[in-house]
Amino acid sequence: MITGELKNRVDKIWEAFWTGGITNPLTVIEQFTYLLFIKSLDDIETTKENEAMFLGFEHEGLFPKDKQHLRWSKFKNLGPEQMFEIVSREVFPFIKNLHGDNDSAYAKYMGDAMFLIPTPNMLVKIVEGIGNVPMDSRDTKGDLYEYLLSKVATAGTNGQFRTPRHIIDMMVELMKPTPEDIVVDPAAGTAGFLVSVGEYLRRNHSDLFLVQGLKEHFNNDMFYGFDMDRTMLRIGAMNMMQHGIENPNIEYRDSLSEQNSDKEKYTLVLANPPFKGSLDYEAVAPDLLKVTKTKKTELLFLALFLRMLKAGGRCAVIVPDGVLFGSSTAHKAIRKEIVDKHKLEAVISMPSGVFKPYAGVSTAILIFTKTGVGGTDNVWFYDMKADGYSLDDKRNPIEANDIPDIVARFHALDKEVDRKRTEQSFFVSVKDIEGNGYDLSINRYKEVKYEEVQYKDPRAILTEIQELEEAIMQGLSELEGLIG
Known part of the structure; x- marks a missing residue:
């Protein structure tokens, strides 16, 4: 999460766009992202050049010898008019045509990208501002993306809340992706979950890049993301490329419609699908309605995940609290489906401030495995009270943080068996859940310990x-x- 001086620097760049006449937040993010990408290309090129020099071999660079003036480190020192001419007429067409393969995610969503910065002086201000933003690590880049997206005034109007980076990372740590997984986010947005999976594998399975088959799988067949917003897809494609994933499968698709015919294709779903959407029955794939007849997107997405997963495939998904205890037939049907026919493993209740400042909704994380034959026996519940940040609109860093405890306990569930329901985490038997109408709200099972107080x-x-x-x-x- 960006704070302090770095936040102020980004705000100044945003102000340069605003005062220069670009006031649509999504347009600002697009143009900002293009320039970040151009700078990143030069940074990556410089790193590879230094490595090649150190190892004593010749480096075949991304920028041909006659195109060196297109590098950020070269044009940033030019005068306003010359810089504007080179960036608008040469650099921008160069990055649009970087990947000649028209089937690549990058080619698909950069094809209609446009350079919209209107004046040389405005470009100079923005280039100078970006030059002052440190982007040495992938984490910083990811935080920067999230902060930019938090500025979109329309965020949340369609239930499209931007998932905080540390929550995404927690969910990935809980699921422990493997180099053989096929990962999908059917409501991908800027591909935050997919990027986090890639980073997790780099940290924990770096040897996969030494095995040709696994390396090819990582770059071409591991990551899938769908969304209905082309701007988000474009940013997501660039985001993944900057994180070293060469050809992610980022596509324009209405995941809930009949267009999406994916069935038993993926081994891991990580998602934070839209909460507030309401669809016409005619727009929804009929096989999803058979599982839960509803117009509510948060329920339909759960049915979709079950269809898309292979047997043995796993899912970690953020849902609004209403999914856990809603009393409608559709709510009960999807909960019963997951508990009775598959293996529900965990319900992690999160505090309502997690999505502030742009939403105060209470949410939970459901973790389950697709089996088709049941398997739910005891479900692990955890009552998260703190995530390392204040739960107000400021979301300042604080010491209280349950995330390390959640990850540690989930990966040692055998030690949770004897914990009481008065504690922060505990097991609930499937019989208790059935007896309570498949209610998955933690408050239904948590026992409050009252202490007797003596008054005068x-x-x-x-x-x-x-x-x-x-x-x-x-x-x-x-x-x-x-x-x-």
Whole structure:
């Protein structure tokens, strides 16, 4: 999460766009992202050049010898007019045609990208501003993307809340992706979950890049993301490329419609699907309605995940609290489907401030495995009270943070068996869940421990009040005497 000086620098760049006449937040993000991408290309090129020099071999660069003037480190030192001419007429067409393969995600969504910065002086201000933003790590780049997206005034109007980076990372840590997984986010947005999976594999399975088949799988067949917003798809494609994923399968698709015919294709779903959407029955794939007949997108997406997963495939998904305890037939049907026919493993209740400042909705994370034959026995519940940030609109860093405890306990569930329901995490048997109408709200099962408090006798309290009143009156009399 961006704070302090870095946040101020980004805000100044945003202000340069705004005062220069670009006031549509999504247009600002697009143009900002293009320039970040151009700078990143040069940074990556410089790193590879230095490595090649150190190892003593020749480096075949991304920028041909006659195109070196297109590098950020070259044009940033030029005068306004010359910089504007090179960036608008040469650099921008160069990045649009970087990947000649028209089937690549990058080619698909950069094809209609346009350079919209209107004046040389405005470009100079923005280039200077971006030059002052440190982007040495992938984490910083990811935080920067999330902060930019938080500025979109329309965020949340269609239930499209931007998932905080640390929540995404927690969910990935819980699921422990493997180099063989096929990962999908059917409501991908800027591809935050997919990027996080890639980073997790780099940290924990770096040897996959030494195995040709696994490396090819990582770059071409592991990552899938769908969305209905072309701007988000474009940013998502660039985001993944900057994180070293060469050819992610980022596509324009209405995941809930009949257009999406994916069935038993993926081994891992990670998602935060739209919460507030309401669709016409005619727009929804019929096989999803058979599982839960509803217009609510949050329920339909759960049915979709079950259809898209292979047997044995796993899912971690953020849902609004209403999914856990809603009393409609559709709510009960999807909960019963997951509990009875598959293996529900965990329900992690999150505090309502997690999505602030642009939403105060209470949410939970559901973790389940597709089996088709049941398997739910005991479900692990965790009551998250803190995520490392204040739960107000400011979301400042704080010490209290349950995330490390959640990850550690989930990966050692055998030690949770004897924990009581008065504690922060505990097991609930499938029989209890069935007996409570498949209610998955933690408050249904959590036991509150009351402590007996001894109060003073009411007569003693009354005597103390009278003594205080007499003391006050005496004080007032003395004050009156001093004034007189």
